[in-house]
Amino acid sequence: MTEYKNITFLLADDHSLIRQGVEILIEDLGFEGDILHASTLQKVLACTAENNIDVLVIDAAFPDGNSLEIIPDLKTKYPELKILVFSGLEESDYALRFLNAGVNGFLTKVSEEEDIKNALMKVIVEGRYISSVTQGLLLNSLQNSSHQNPLEKLTKRELEVVQMYADGMGNLEIANALGLKQNSVSTMKKRVFEKLGIDSLVELAALLKKY
Structure with a gap:
């Protein structure tokens, strides 16, 4: 445990009581x-840019948007950042969507204190927290994968980039259009290829045509 003690957390939620409650649990863990703390998505972006954050505990929805809008970019810019979504949304409806976006775990706000502590420790020590509910979702997803649209694995931002590639745009053009670094676009392209199990833009175009 000693090697994990000195960790910088960012607690992101627009309700201060939620942030304070999570902070108490983190302190209990030693x-x-x-x-x-951050109360908006813009503050999350500013805080991660200004500080070396190890663990981000973030809500799904904020007054200024949905955290799905920024999570893929955060994981691209800070690949070592561990993200635990702590949300009031139904796990059965949203967990896989957030996991596909790159988070390290999904936890509902109705969870018991010990479950929250366990999730935090799992994310920190093992790099992943998968609840029994999410395990069932993943198993069901694998069993039915042959019938699913593979593009559903992609985040909103990844689909946007995919469409730009389909329109004939290159990495530099996409980077300029989205305000990203060129190597960030390259990293996203690699992640998309891995998710879809393809190796070329030709295969990507074929998938887009099929689905």
Whole structure:
């Protein structure tokens, strides 16, 4: 546990009571690093840019948008960042969507304190928290994968990039259009190819045509 004690957390939720509650649980676990707070997505982006955040505990919805809009970019810019979604949304409806976006775990706000602590420790020590509910969702998804549209595995941003490739745009053009670095677009392209199990833009175009 010693090697994991000095960790910087960012707690992102538009309700201060939720952030304070999670902070208390983190302190109960014995961590000694900083615990920062953010109440909007814009503050999340600013805080991650200004600080070396190890673990982000984030709600799904904010007054200024849905965290799905920023999670893929955060994982691209900060690949070592561990993200635990702590949300009031139904796990059965949203967990896989967030996992596909790159988060390390999904937890509902109705969870017991011990479950929250367990999720935090799993994300920190093992890099992943998968509840029994999400395990069932993943198993069901694998069993039915042959009938699913593979493009459903992609996030909204990844689909946007895919469409730009289909329109004949290159990495630099896409980067300029989306305000990203060129290597960030390349990383996203690699992730898309891995999710879809393809190796070329030709195969990508074929998938788009099929689905």
